[in-house]
Amino acid sequence: MSYAFDNDEFSHYYDRFVVEHVPRDIFWTDTVKDVYAEIIRQTFIDNQQTTVVELGCGTGENLLELQNYFPNKNLKFIGIDHSQAMLNRAKEKLNNKIELLHGSLTDFAQCLQTKPVDCILLPAGTFHHLITDHERQDLVNNIQQTLRHETGLFAIYLFADSLIRTEAIESATNTEDKFKLISVENTQENDNEWICKQIFEFNVPPKIQLSWQLRTCSIVKLIRLFISNNFEILFCCVNGKELLPYNENISYSLTNNSTPVIIVFRTRKNTN
Numbered sequence: 001m002s003y004a005f006d007n008d009e010f011s012h013y014y015d016r017f018v019v020e021h022v023p024r025d026i027f028w029t030d031t032v033k034d035v036y037a038e039i040i041r042q043t044f045i046d047n048q049q050t051t052v053v054e055l056g057c058g059t060g061e062n063l064l065e066l067q068n069y070f071p072n073k074n075l076k077f078i079g080i081d082h083s084q085a086m087l088n089r090a091k092e093k094l095n096n097k098i099e100l101l102h103g104s105l106t107d108f109a110q111c112l113q114t115k116p117v118d119c120i121l122l123p124a125g126t127f128h129h130l131i132t133d134h135e136r137q138d139l140v141n142n143i144q145q146t147l148r149h150e151t152g153l154f155a156i157y158l159f160a161d162s163l164i165r166t167e168a169i170e171s172a173t174n175t176e177d178k179f180k181l182i183s184v185e186n187t188q189e190n191d192n193e194w195i196c197k198q199i200f201e202f203n204v205p206p207k208i209q210l211s212w213q214l215r216t217c218s219i220v221k222l223i224r225l226f227i228s229n230n231f232e233i234l235f236c237c238v239n240g241k242e243l244l245p246y247n248e249n250i251s252y253s254l255t256n257n258s259t260p261v262i263i264v265f266r267t268r269k270n271t272n
């Protein structure tokens with residue numbers, strides 16, 4: 001079974017899927033255009049260049065949208081991905097103002113020359129690629145090493161826990177022309193770990209079967225991880241439209257929402 005994102009054919013297919021599907025999806029469109037822009041705006045410091053990093057940038061569609069959103073701002077965008085196939089596709093479509101780096105969620109501090117950065121975005125469908133506590137701790141450490149303390153923001157886009165236990169295979173028929181869901185397997189490893197493995201068949205030459213793993217860590221556990229590493233939650237988005245100041249009442253929505261959520265963290269103080 002191939003790892004989806006290492007496949008050149010798949011990167012082109014994925015890119016077309018994102019370009020065609022995302023503008024039709026209200027949650028995504030609003031999120032990328034407005035909510036992400038608002039998160040970035042919150043990190044502006046007068047008369048300074050703002051550096052924004054997208055981890056798991058894929059084929060670069062989000063970066064392109066965000067760059068277009070701020071045509072006259074002194075912003076530097078950097079995309080990081082560990083798949084050369086995805087980066088190759090991103091290079092074909094992005095202008096050279098967006099820097100693309102080959103690196104992992106677990107070691108990206110090494111490849112970033114520009115430090116500290118003001119905003120780190122972890123987009124949809126990316127955090128769940130980290131499947132061990134060790135990898136998740138490495139991600140946190142790398143954010144600590146690169147994010148501007150006090151003013152820098154880290155935003156993560158997640159599927160609410162209630163969305164992870166996906167429907168049974170009969171009702172989960174995806175009829176995208178090149179995209180067929182073959183199986184879904186939900187496993188609860190313990191109270192905090194849900195694994196949803198989905199296997200798709202892509203009718204992209206060469207015909208390939210790809211496996212996806214959804215959430216491996218609950219939102220509650222993720223929040224605990226960041227808080228214990230000296231981060232605090234500042235904002236969240238639970239409706240795809242607005243960025244709300246975080247308060248305890250919202251925490252219920254974070255795990256029980258019927259749409260994905262975005263949580264925005266800041267580091268409390270310099271712990272280096």
Ligand SMILES: C[S@@+](CC[C@H](N)C(=O)[O-])C[C@H]1O[C@@H](n2cnc3c(N)ncnc32)[C@H](O)[C@@H]1O
Pocket residue numbers: 005018055056057058059060061062080081082083086103104105106123124125126129130
């Ligand atoms: C669902 S795609 C998101 C792509 C893009 N940001 C978007 O929203 O369309 C997830 C991306 O994360 C990348 N990725 C997965 N695990 C990674 C890791 N450990 N380090 C760096 N990139 C990773 C994949 O190669 C893929 O491009």
